[in-house]
Amino acid sequence: MVSATRTLGPLHFEDLEPKRFEDLCRQLVYDFKTWRRLEATGRAGSDDGFDARGYEIVDADAPSASETDDEEAAVVGIGDRLWLVQCKRERAIGPTKLLQYLDEIKLTEGEILHGIIFAAACDFSKTARDRFRDQCAAMGLQEWHLWGKAEIEDRLYRPENDGLLFAYFGVSLTIRRRSQRADLRAKLAMKRKANRLLRHKENDSVLLRSPDALEYPNAEGIPDFEKRPQWLVRKYLGFNHDGLEFLLHRHFAYLADDEKSWDAMLCCDDAVDLRDDYWRSDKNSRAKRNEAWHAWEAIPEKDRAWLEVVGIVPFEDILDIDEIGEDYFSDPHVYAPFNGKNAPFRHFYARVQSVSTFDPRRAWPSDEQEDRVVKFPAGLRERPDAQP
Incomplete structure (x- = not known):
């Protein structure tokens, strides 16, 4: 008690x-x-x-x-x-x-x-x-x-x-326990359903969709859809103790041997495969991306990495999963409320992980970025705008 x-x-x-x-x-x-x-x-x-x-x-x-x-x-x-x-x-x-x-x-x-x-x-x-x-x-x-x-x-x-x-x-603590039991059962049921329907979809695109998005699939009628979307296409990464993980941002990065010092080029974002996203325009400047690519290729291969920002949709927020999809997006649809500027994501974390399969390394940058060093050109290191 x-x-x-x-x-x-x-x-x-x-x-x-x-x-x-x-x-x-x-x-x-x-x-x-x-x-x-x-x-x-x-x-x-x-x-x-x-x-x-x-x-x-x-x-x-x-x-x-x-x-x-x-x-x-x-x-x-x-x-x-x-x-x-x-x-x-x-x-x-x-x-x-x-x-x-x-x-x-x-x-x-x-x-x-x-x-x-x-x-x-x-x-x-x-x-x-x-x-x-x-x-x-x-x-x-x-x-x-x-x-x-x-x-x-x-x-x-x-x-x-x-x-x-x-x-x-x-x-009533008895009523509270019954409510907790019901909430827990619903959470575990959704976890099992997600594992059953999405376990072969890791690193594939999934549509995150608000149940209130009555205009779907017509984004033209939604004001400021790019900044406040009612549905999103994101790569599904798997699940952890909190919920389902999705890739929000992906940037060319550098990771030192100490697995602590890092840098990244936020000028372009490779998180979304536009071939899977019918509604998104390409925000990346081709010239900037080419410049970033060459800067990334110029560092030793063992130091090349990706900076990834991961968003988590809690199991209790997931209303349902449609594994069939439809003609606009034939892969699974995950239904969850889109509340606030963070869309359906309630938790976030960032990681910098090397691309080498022979010497895998990983770091966990904090919001303060005290371990960020200057490795790339200044014009490539900052994000041009706030991307959702």
């Missing part, structure tokens, strides 16, 4: 009316001991300093109130232990005020108090807890329990109290 509670914000006990807070604490006490009776004395308006009175069954063979129709047997039990429950829905209770509440407890003649549960919608200091313990011991009590906000939350997060958590705060 610890992991579940970490995903929830604090419970707002202060939003409960005082009587409702009393009801909550009393209901949490129901399973705390085996009671013959548990009376909500605070509801009557004259509570003699406490909000509930409980009689704990000591004789294990004696029937409880729920096990007998004999009213007298349910009320009177020889050896039953008397407990008092006090509830305070206050934002802060210091040591002095806490002891004052203990002093206000009144018992009728002949009653022997065995234990007390003091519950409050606030946190208690160590000093308050120490003085509470000392005072209870001085009163001759055999058991005492001080429930602050943290203790009450802990009890509410127990599986057996999930109904109370939902009734008072509208939160």
